[in-house]
Amino acid sequence: MKRFLLSMALCLIAFMANAQTKVIYFHGKQRCATCISIEQRSREIVNERYAEELKNGQLEFMVVDISTPDGKAMAEKYKVSWSSLYVDNGKSKTDASRLGFQYARTQPDVFKSELKDVIDKALAE
Numbered sequence: 001m002k003r004f005l006l007s008m009a010l011c012l013i014a015f016m017a018n019a020q021t022k023v024i025y026f027h028g029k030q031r032c033a034t035c036i037s038i039e040q041r042s043r044e045i046v047n048e049r050y051a052e053e054l055k056n057g058q059l060e061f062m063v064v065d066i067s068t069p070d071g072k073a074m075a076e077k078y079k080v081s082w083s084s085l086y087v088d089n090g091k092s093k094t095d096a097s098r099l100g101f102q103y104a105r106t107q108p109d110v111f112k113s114e115l116k117d118v119i120d121k122a123l124a125e
Contacts, residue, residue: 021053021089021122022060023115026080029067035083037108038100039063042085045112050119058123087115089122 023046025039046054046061053059066075066082078086078093085096096118103111 020057020060021087021119022062023119024062024064024074024078024086024088026064026066026071026075026078026082026084026086028082029065031083034101034105037105038083038085041104041108041111042100042115045115046119049116053123059119085115087118087122089125091125092122094118094122 023042025042027035027039043061043063046059050059054061064074065071066080075081078084078088080086083097083100085100087094087096096115099111099114099118103114
């Protein structure tokens with residue numbers, strides 16, 4: 001019985017370690033005002049709404065410069081070649097780039113609300 005419980009606990013720990021959701025903003029060396037706004041607004045909603053999830057490791061916010069060697073490798077994994085915004089929970093990847101380009105600069109409240117919905121869905125899966 002002790003072995004079974006230990007085994008279950010280790011499986012749960014392994015599952016939780018892999019259950020991290022990432023909000024990933026990719027950008028190149030040259031950045032326009034909209035690209036900068038996407039990063040800024042994404043960072044704001046993650047920090048404002050998901051402070052506890054960031055603290056406990058359930059959520060991570062990443063900014064990846066695709067013009068660097070490490071960034072290029074990550075961009076290849078996600079098949080991006082320009083500014084992009086992804087929410088990845090390990091089970092599914094959601095491309096939220098269109099939301100960013102459509103709303104981040106001109107309608108930041110709409111962007112934050114829409115991105116929050118995407119993040120909430122990823123965290124719930």
